[in-house]
Amino acid sequence: MDTQSVANEVIKSTREKQAFSIIALIRNEYFLYLVSSAAFVLLWHWVAKEQILGKSLATPYDVVKELGRLMTIKLAGKNLFGHAWASTQRILIGFSLAAVVAIPLGLFMALNRTVNAIVKPVFDLFKPMPPIAWISIAILWFGIGEPSKVFIIVIGTFVPCLLNSYNGIRLIEPELYDVIRSLGGNRRHEILQVSFPAAFPAIFAGLQISLSIAWTCVLAAELVSARSGLGWIIVQGMKLTKPELVIGGMLIIALVAWLTTLLVSGLERVLCPWKRHIEGL
Amino acid sequence: MAYEEVKVQTPLYLKILPVLSICAFFGSWEFIVKTGIVPSTMLAAPSEVIKLFIVKLTDPNPDGAVLSQHAWISLKEAGIGYLLSLLVGLPLGLTMGWFTTVRGLFRPVFELIRPIPPIAWIPLCIFWFGIGLWGKVFIIWIAGIVPCVINAWVGVGMTNPTLIQMARTYGASDWQIFTKICVPSALPMVFGALQIALAYCWTNLVGAELLAADQGLGFLISMGRRLALPQMVVLGMVTVGIGGAVIGVLIDAVEKRLLAGIRR
Amino acid sequence: MEKQKNVHNKIVCTDIGKTFIQKGTQQVHVLEKISLEVHDNEFLVILGPGQCGKSTLLRIIAGLETPTEGQAFLDGKLITGPGPDRGLVFQSYMLFAWRTVMGNVEMGPKLNGLPKKECREIAKHYIDLVGLQGFEKHYPHQLSGGMKQRVGIARAYANKPQVMLLDEPFGQLDAQTRLFMEKETERIWQTEKRTVVFVTNNIDEALILGDRIATMTGKLPGKMGPVYKVDFERPREPTDMEFLKLRHQITEASELVL
Numbered sequence: 001m002d003t004q005s006v007a008n009e010v011i012k013s014t015r016e017k018q019a020f021s022i023i024a025l026i027r028n029e030y031f032l033y034l035v036s037s038a039a040f041v042l043l044w045h046w047v048a049k050e051q052i053l054g055k056s057l058a059t060p061y062d063v064v065k066e067l068g069r070l071m072t073i074k075l076a077g078k079n080l081f082g083h084a085w086a087s088t089q090r091i092l093i094g095f096s097l098a099a100v101v102a103i104p105l106g107l108f109m110a111l112n113r114t115v116n117a118i119v120k121p122v123f124d125l126f127k128p129m130p131p132i133a134w135i136s137i138a139i140l141w142f143g144i145g146e147p148s149k150v151f152i153i154v155i156g157t158f159v160p161c162l163l164n165s166y167n168g169i170r171l172i173e174p175e176l177y178d179v180i181r182s183l184g185g186n187r188r189h190e191i192l193q194v195s196f197p198a199a200f201p202a203i204f205a206g207l208q209i210s211l212s213i214a215w216t217c218v219l220a221a222e223l224v225s226a227r228s229g230l231g232w233i234i235v236q237g238m239k240l241t242k243p244e245l246v247i248g249g250m251l252i253i254a255l256v257a258w259l260t261t262l263l264v265s266g267l268e269r270v271l272c273p274w275k276r277h278i279e280g281l
Numbered sequence: 282m283a284y285e286e287v288k289v290q291t292p293l294y295l296k297i298l299p300v301l302s303i304c305a306f307f308g309s310w311e312f313i314v315k316t317g318i319v320p321s322t323m324l325a326a327p328s329e330v331i332k333l334f335i336v337k338l339t340d341p342n343p344d345g346a347v348l349s350q351h352a353w354i355s356l357k358e359a360g361i362g363y364l365l366s367l368l369v370g371l372p373l374g375l376t377m378g379w380f381t382t383v384r385g386l387f388r389p390v391f392e393l394i395r396p397i398p399p400i401a402w403i404p405l406c407i408f409w410f411g412i413g414l415w416g417k418v419f420i421i422w423i424a425g426i427v428p429c430v431i432n433a434w435v436g437v438g439m440t441n442p443t444l445i446q447m448a449r450t451y452g453a454s455d456w457q458i459f460t461k462i463c464v465p466s467a468l469p470m471v472f473g474a475l476q477i478a479l480a481y482c483w484t485n486l487v488g489a490e491l492l493a494a495d496q497g498l499g500f501l502i503s504m505g506r507r508l509a510l511p512q513m514v515v516l517g518m519v520t521v522g523i524g525g526a527v528i529g530v531l532i533d534a535v536e537k538r539l540l541a542g543i544r545r
Numbered sequence: 546m547e548k549q550k551n552v553h554n555k556i557v558c559t560d561i562g563k564t565f566i567q568k569g570t571q572q573v574h575v576l577e578k579i580s581l582e583v584h585d586n587e588f589l590v591i592l593g594p595g596q597c598g599k600s601t602l603l604r605i606i607a608g609l610e611t612p613t614e615g616q617a618f619l620d621g622k623l624i625t626g627p628g629p630d631r632g633l634v635f636q637s638y639m640l641f642a643w644r645t646v647m648g649n650v651e652m653g654p655k656l657n658g659l660p661k662k663e664c665r666e667i668a669k670h671y672i673d674l675v676g677l678q679g680f681e682k683h684y685p686h687q688l689s690g691g692m693k694q695r696v697g698i699a700r701a702y703a704n705k706p707q708v709m710l711l712d713e714p715f716g717q718l719d720a721q722t723r724l725f726m727e728k729e730t731e732r733i734w735q736t737e738k739r740t741v742v743f744v745t746n747n748i749d750e751a752l753i754l755g756d757r758i759a760t761m762t763g764k765l766p767g768k769m770g771p772v773y774k775v776d777f778e779r780p781r782e783p784t785d786m787e788f789l790k791l792r793h794q795i796t797e798a799s800e801l802v803l
Contacts, residue, residue, distance in 0.1 A: 032385020040390050056408035117298035122306050128525035130484035132400075133499070133518045135491060136506035140323050140514065175639050178609050183704050184629030185656040193652065197643040216398040220488045223403060224503075231401070238404035246404045250397050257396040274643045274684045 058244035063251065066244040075236065078228055084256050086228040090146065090221075091214045091260070094153025098210065102158045103203055106165030110199075111191060123162065131156030131213065132220045144225040149218060156217040157210035164206025168199030204268045211264055215257045230256070325512030330519065333512045344504040344513070346496050352520060354497040355486060358414060362421025363482045369422075370429025370478070371471060377430065378437025378467065379459045391430060399424035399485045403492050412493040417486065424485035425478040432474030436467025472536045479532055483525050498524070555620065555708060555740040556583040556606060562614035562766075563601055575601050577766035579615070581759060583708075588734060588741045590751040592795075593761030593770075599744045602767070603712050606742060607633050619708065629657055632701030636713040638693045640685040646672060646696050647681040653704030671699040674733060691722040698733065708740045715750065727753050731780060748795060752788055753781050760799055771798055 025031055041060050048059040058066070070080040078086065109116045134155045135148075142148035176194045185193065222231025230253050237245030307327050313319045314326035325333075337348040346354075376383040377391075399420050410416035440463050448458045490499025498521050505513030563576040575598040583589045593599045604610045606617055608627040617624045619631070627633075632653075640649050651668035659667070672681060675695040685693055694714055701709055714730075715723045727750055734741060745751055751758045752775060760770035773795060777787045 027381060029381050029385045032382060033389050036386040037389040053409060056405070113295055114298065117295045118302045121299040121303045125303070125306070125522075128529060129518055129522035130487045130525065132484060132488040132491060133502055133521050136502045136514045137324075137511070137518070139506055140509075140511060173639070175635060175637070176641070178604075178607075178627070179633065179635070179639050179641075179700075180652075180656070181609070181627040182607055182629075182631060182633040183653040183656050183700075184627075189656050193641070193656075197641070200643065212396075212398070215396075216400050216484070216488070219398050219400045220491065223400065223492055234401060234404050238407060241408075243405070243408060246408075250401050250405075253398065253401050254393065254396040257398070261396070272643065274686060 055241075056243050058242075058247055062244040063248045066242070067248045067252070070233075070245075070248065075233065076227055080233075080252065083228055083230055083233055084252060087218050087222065087230045087253075088256060088260065090149045090218050090229070091153060091211075094150040094218075095157050095210060095214050097150070098154045098157040099161050099207065102161035103165045103206075106162040107169060107195070107199065109162075110166045110169035111195060127159055127163075131159075131217050135221055135224055138221070139225065149221040149226070152217045152221045153214050156213045160206045160209040160213065161203075162206075164209070165199055165203045168202025168206075169195050171202070172198045200272050201268075204264070204272070207264055208261065211260055212257070215253070215260075219253065321511070322509060323511060325510075325515050329512040330515045333510075333516050337516065343508060344501060348501075348516075348520065351496060351498050351501050351517075352524065355490065355499070355521075355524070358417045358489075358497065359421055359482050359486045361414075362418040362486075363425050363479055365418065366422045366425030366429055366478060366482070367475070370426040371433050371474070373426075374430035374433025374474075375437055375464055375467060375471075376459075378434040379463050380455070394423070395427055395431075399481075400488045400492075403489060406489075407493050412495065416493060417489040417497075420489040421482045421486055425482045428477040428481055429474045432470045432477065433467055436470030437463045439470065440466040472539065476529070476532050476536065479528055480525070483521075483528065487521055553585040554582045555585045555587070556581070556742070557618045557621075558582075558602075558606070558615065559618075560615035561602070561605060561612045561617060563598070563605065563610065564613045574766040576605075576612070577768050579767070579769050581769065583740055583742055586738045586740055588743065588754055588756045590743045590745060590755035590758045591761060592745060592748060592751040592755075592758050592799075593767065594763045595746055596765070597761045597763055598765065598767030599761050600712050602761075603710050603742060603744050606708075607631055607710050609633075629653065629704050630706055631708045631710055632704050632706035634694070634697045634701050634709070634711040634714045636716045638685070638690075638697050638717075640693055640696055640700075642685050645682050645684055646677060646688070649685070649696050650699045650703050652700060657704070667703050667705075668699075671703040674702070674736060675699040676729065689722075690718050691726055694718070694726060695729070698730070702733070702737065702739075706739065708742065711741065711743045713744055713746065716746075723747075723750070728780070730754060735779075748792060749783050752792055752795075753783070758795070760795065762799075 044057075045059050045061070047053060048057040048062075051057075067080070072079065075083070105119065109119055131152060134152055138148040138151045138155075142151060172194065176198065177190050180190045180194055218229070219231040219234075222229040223235055226232040226235075230249055233249040233252075234246050237243065237247075237249060310324075311326045311328060314321055314324050314329075321329075334348070339347060341347050341350075373383075373387060377387055378384075402420055402423055403416075406416040406419050410419060444462050444466070445458055448462055453461070486497075487499040487502070490497040491503045494500040498517050502514050502517035502521075505511065505515075505517060558579055558581040561576055561579040562574075565573045565575060579602060581591075581602075591599050591602065601610060605612050606619075606624065608624050608631070611625075641652065644652070647665075647668055650672055651664040654664040654667050655661075669681075672678060675698055677692065677695050677699065680688065680692065685696065688696065697714065698711075711730075715726050718726060731754060743751075743754060755775050758773045758775060760772070762768045762770050773791065775781075775791065777785070781788055783789075
């Protein structure tokens with residue numbers, strides 16, 4: 001996230017013109033990144049080695065070794081990629097199901113007052129309920145198989161998808177509709193040419209939020225009950241008291257979650273090339 | 282346009298429909314359970330939930346605590362974790378937005394932690410803190426700190442650069458610019474963070490309690506499942522939902538009052 | 546106000562009044578007894594200070610608002626809603642951010658169901674006319690303010706309206722660009738004559754562009770002030786004797802009304 005103010009940039013560029021000096025190096029952001037990353041790993045190593053937190057922390061080296069081991073051996077019939085894919089697959093299914101229903105519904109609610117009056121109150125009932133609270137119900141309904149996990153993800157991602165497409169339309173400048181009307185367009189044109197495209201960036205913002213919620217949901221579901229997936233790996237680590245497995249699992253989760261986020265923003269860049277300058281953030 | 286044409290009174294049917302729709306929702310819920318379309322082992326009728334609610338106000342059985350105690354435990358955990366995350370996250374985010382050194386030192390670690398869902402910390406928490414209060418506080422703290430840092434950081438980044446340059450020409454020091462210009466400019470974003478972080482904390486609290494707890498609303502929900510008592514599950518969910526809604530409304534009110542001075 | 550008998554009146558407004566209801570029951574009286582005639586192929590400027598209801602008047606002519614009193618006619622027909630016979634240009638451009646310059650300009654023909662190829666050709670013609678050739682594939686956010694408003698003008702023109710309605714189109718531009726755009730507007734108008742109603746709060750802009758200048762009074766509700774005929778040669782320079790004389794006359798008079 002590059003959000004330095006212009007004033008900061010000015011300072012930076014004048015600094016670069018100065019001759020090389022130790023102080024400038026120490027204050028250089030990227031150099032500091034390097035230093036702090038190294039310090040973090042070293043500190044972690046030291047804490048784990050000296051067993052300051054007892055045996056509950058593994059050294060970075062152990063974690064890497066464990067990850068290497070997981071690449072080749074199979075846990076419950078799947079190697080690391082298999083488990084990562086199991087989690088990702090659940091997210092993709094649940095996420096697409098929710099998006100396919102919630103986005104059109106949100107658009108519909110924003111465009112039609114009657115639909116809004118019927119759906120909004122019920123939706124508002126469900127909105128403040130954390131998706132994780134649904135896990136128990138999901139297990140009661142669907143057992144501990146795939147459907148219950150997908151269900152949780154659908155529930156969790158439904159709310160931001162719907163809210164964002166709803167608000168995306170409601171925040172459109174009304175004068176844009178005037179343009180269409182004065183060019184001779186009718187209500188259908190207003191919706192197709194203005195409402196939908198203008199709501200697009202908001203919908204994508206909703207997808208991004210949904211995605212991070214989806215990861216939380218899938219992990220929670222897998223922690224409660226699963227036979228595969230990254231959450232299951234962590235649970236295994238906990239049950240076997242193998243912190244290296246737990247931390248390795250967490251790192252892989254971070255990696256995969258980050259990759260899926262990249263995927264959505266890449267998709268957005270392709271699908272709405274005009275958006276880059278609107279947000280500016 | 283300086284003048285807004287206000288729609289004349291919302292039509293009557295638009296006022297009645299929401300009420301009808303809520304009634305229809307609860308009515309059909311009650312109906313499908315009572316007539317056995319959905320077996321009562323899977324879903325409890327609203328009337329059952331209300332009955333259990335009244336019972337749970339005084340009776341600690343079968344899960345070991347009355348409802349208010351569960352709610353209090355959850356509130357305490359969420360409250361402590363939330364406050365701690367504000368206490369750490371906001372100063373960190375604000376300074377990361379302005380001081381290159383702070384950003385350089387903390388950004389790599391932050392970027393590493395950011396994509397990990399807080400729920401994933403649960404096993405480590407159990408290793409470190411057991412299943413007591415502080416394990417959950419830690420999860421909630423992790424959950425709250427990410428939006429705090431991001432919003433404060435972005436807020437500082439949105440400071441009008443002209444203001445900063447103006448302050449520089451007056452000879453203000455970096456620290457003065459930070460406290461007098463950047464922090465006030467970031468305030469609206471910071472208030473946004475208060476709300477996002479709270480919602481986030483509340484969600485993850487439930488997750489933490491589902492997995493590692495012996496009291497709290499999340500525990501109530503998971504006990505309901507283990508004892509196959511759907512009315513207890515629904516009661517827990519409803520209480521959590523109401524809690525979330527109430528907190529949301531409170532924060533909204535506080536924010537409006539605080540921001541009144543800023544937004545004129 | 547002298548009247549030539551043989552001039553055809555394109556737009557006629559008779560005793561228009563407009564009252565908005567603000568939140569609650571508060572009523573805001575914006576326009577009172579506005580009567581106005583716009584001749585065929587005439588460049589009429591409505592000049593008035595900020596917040597005098599001149600934009601509302603324009604929106605009534607555009608059909609986007611209905612007057613609470615009085616009526617507006619186009620070619621003798623009552624205006625009941627917006628239509629492709631009137632092209633609108635907005636102060637804040639109101640371009641479709643998700644469409645390229647070409648996409649914006651061809652919107653009008655497209656909405657009116659012309660075949661794709663024809664839309665292209667029309668759009669191309671007007672993009673050239675406003676001097677944006679080479680920018681067809683750009684998105685609005687890649688353009689400067691002046692260029693954005695050129696797109697806005699081209700978009701309105703491309704729909705071949707009989708009347709162009711411009712609502713302080715250059716209000717957001719800097720003085721340099723503004724002057725340049727005024728010259729451009731004059732050039733475009735002279736290439737393809739239309740009836741134009743141009744709303745502005747800038748007296749120089751009014752004098753450079755207008756065939757006639759209708760003034761409006763300052764406080765709400767807005768009322769019609771005197772109408773001036775600007776009959777000296779185009780292109781006009783703000784340093785011409787006649788220009789300064791008329792400018793002085795208008796300022797004097799409108800000071801009286803304010």
